[in-house]
Amino acid sequence: MxxxxxxxxxxxxxxxxxxxxxWYSLIDKIWAIPNLEEAFKEVKRNKGAAGVDKVxxxxxxxxxxxxxxxxxxxxxxxxxxxxxxxxxxxxxADGTQRPLGIPTVGDRVVQAAARRILEPIFEEVFLDCSxxxxxxxxxxxxxxxxxxxxxxxxxxVVDADLKSYFDTIxxxxxxxxxxxxxxxxxxxxxxxxFLRAGVMENGSFHxxxxxxxxxxxxxxxxxxxxxxxxxxxxxxxxxxxxxxxDDFVICCKSQKGAERVLKSVVRFLEQELGLKVHPDxxxxxxxxxxxxxxxxxxFRQGRMLPSDKAKKKxxxxxxxxxxxxxxxxxxxxxxxxxxxxxxxxxxYFARGQGITFFKEMDSWIxxxxxxxxxxSWRKIGKLHRELRRKAYKGELPRLxxxxxxxxxxxxxxxxxxxxxxxxxxxxxxANLYDELHPQRG
Numbered sequence: 001m002x003x004x005x006x007x008x009x010x011x012x013x014x015x016x017x018x019x020x021x022x023w024y025s026l027i028d029k030i031w032a033i034p035n036l037e038e039a040f041k042e043v044k045r046n047k048g049a050a051g052v053d054k055v056x057x058x059x060x061x062x063x064x065x066x067x068x069x070x071x072x073x074x075x076x077x078x079x080x081x082x083x084x085x086x087x088x089x090x091x092x093a094d095g096t097q098r099p100l101g102i103p104t105v106g107d108r109v110v111q112a113a114a115r116r117i118l119e120p121i122f123e124e125v126f127l128d129c130s131x132x133x134x135x136x137x138x139x140x141x142x143x144x145x146x147x148x149x150x151x152x153x154x155x156x157v158v159d160a161d162l163k164s165y166f167d168t169i170x171x172x173x174x175x176x177x178x179x180x181x182x183x184x185x186x187x188x189x190x191x192x193x194f195l196r197a198g199v200m201e202n203g204s205f206h207x208x209x210x211x212x213x214x215x216x217x218x219x220x221x222x223x224x225x226x227x228x229x230x231x232x233x234x235x236x237x238x239x240x241x242x243x244x245x246d247d248f249v250i251c252c253k254s255q256k257g258a259e260r261v262l263k264s265v266v267r268f269l270e271q272e273l274g275l276k277v278h279p280d281x282x283x284x285x286x287x288x289x290x291x292x293x294x295x296x297x298x299f300r301q302g303r304m305l306p307s308d309k310a311k312k313k314x315x316x317x318x319x320x321x322x323x324x325x326x327x328x329x330x331x332x333x334x335x336x337x338x339x340x341x342x343x344x345x346x347x348y349f350a351r352g353q354g355i356t357f358f359k360e361m362d363s364w365i366x367x368x369x370x371x372x373x374x375x376s377w378r379k380i381g382k383l384h385r386e387l388r389r390k391a392y393k394g395e396l397p398r399l400x401x402x403x404x405x406x407x408x409x410x411x412x413x414x415x416x417x418x419x420x421x422x423x424x425x426x427x428x429x430a431n432l433y434d435e436l437h438p439q440r441g
Contacts, residue, residue, distance in 0.1 A: 032072075044061065133220030163278040368407070
C-alpha cells in the first residue's frame with residue numbers, strides 16, 4: 001500500500017486550492033498497458049463468471065494482448081462504454097434475495113484498472129474508523145475496535161442499518177464526492193459509465209438511475225467514498241464510530257447521548273446523503289443488558305462469540321456438504337469441499353471466545369462423516385472387514401448402514417476412530433481456536 005501511494009504521488013498533478021489539492025490528468029494512468037495487464041491479473045485471481053457477452057476469463061486471457069489493446073484504444077479515444085451487467089440473485093438469511101450484477105470480464109478489467117489508480121488517492125483521505133474493503137484492514141480489526149470501546153465503558157451502541165445501500169446511492173451526489181479529490185473529467189465520465197451501465201435480466205434491459213451494482217470491482221471503493229462524510233462528521237464530533245462498508249455502529253457513554261447521536265445520524269444520512277435508514281433494524285443497544293451483533297459476532301457480557309445466526313448458517317452449510325444420501329470418497333469430500341469451508345469459517349470465528357462450540361461441532365462433523373462412510377460402504381460386510389482389520393474383539397454388529405443412530409455405535413467408532421480422520425487431514429475447529437489463542441490452549 002505504501003509503495004502504491006508513493007507511485008501515485010509521483011504523478012500528482014494537482015494544484016493548490018487553499019489547503020486542498022485535487023487530482024487532474026489521471027485517465028492516462030488508467031489506460032496504461034501495464035496497469036491494464038495488472039488489472040486483468042486481479043480479475044483472474046478473483047475468478048468469477050462471464051457477463052452478458054458470455055466471454056469467460058479463460059477466453060479473454062487467450063487473446064489478452066488484443067483485448068487489452070482494444071480497451072486502451074476505447075479509453076484513449078473516449079469511445080469506451082460499459083456493457084450492461086448480468087443480474088443474478090443470491091439468497092439471504094432472512095429468506096429474501098440479494099441482487100448482484102456481473103459485469104463482463106472486459107468491464108471488470110477497466111474497473112480494476114480505475115480502482116488501482118483511484119484507491120491510493122482516497123486512502124490518503126479515509127479515516128481510521130472505516131475498515132471494509134480497504135487494503136491492510138479487516139473485519140477483525142473493526143470487531144477489536146468495538147470490543148475496546150465496550151470495555152472502556154461505551155456500552156450504549158447505535159446499531160444502524162442502511163436499507164438497500166448499494167442500490168440507492170444517488171449517482172450525481174456520488175460523483176460530487178469523487179470530485180472532491182479527482183477533477184479529471186475523463187475519469188468522472190468513466191465512473192459515470194460504470195454507474196449507468198444498466199442491467200440485463202431475463203433478456204430485458206433496465207437502466208439504473210441510482211445505485212452502484214454489488215458485484216462490480218469498483219463498487220466497494222465508491223461505497224466507501226460516499227460514506228466518508230459520515231465518518232468525518234462523527235470523528236469531528238468525537239463519536240466512536242466503527243464502519244465496515246455500509247454496516248456501522250457508534251458506541252456512546254449514555255442512553256441520552258446515543259439517542260442524540262442516532263437522531264443526528266438519521267438526519268444526515270437521509271437529508272444530506274439521500275439514503276434510507278432501516279426503521280426496524282436500526283436501534284440503540286444497551287450492551288450491559290442485551291447482546292450486540294456485528295459482522296457475525298455477538299458481544300455479550302464482555303465476550304465476543306459467533307452469533308446464533310452464524311452458528312445456524314454454519315450447521316446448515318455443513319449439513320449440505322456432508323449430506324448422508326451421497327456415495328462418495330470421504331477423503332475427497334474432506335479435501336475438496338469440507339476442509340476449505342471449515343478453515344474459512346474457523347479462521348474467521350475462532351478469533352472470539354468460547355471453545356466449547358468448536359469442540360461440539362468437531363464431534364458432530366465426525367459423526368456426520370461416519371454416516372456418509374457407512375452409506376458409501378452400503379453393505380455391512382465392508383464394516384465387518386474393517387473391524388476385523390482393526391482386531392475388533394466383540395461380536396460383529398448387525399445395524400442399518402443408512403440409519404443416523406448407527407453412526408454413534410461403538411463398533412463404528414472402532415472402525416473409524418478419531419485418528420482415522422486425522423490421517424485423512426480433516427480440519428479440526430478446536431485446533432484452529434488453540435492456534436489463535438495459544439495462551440488459552
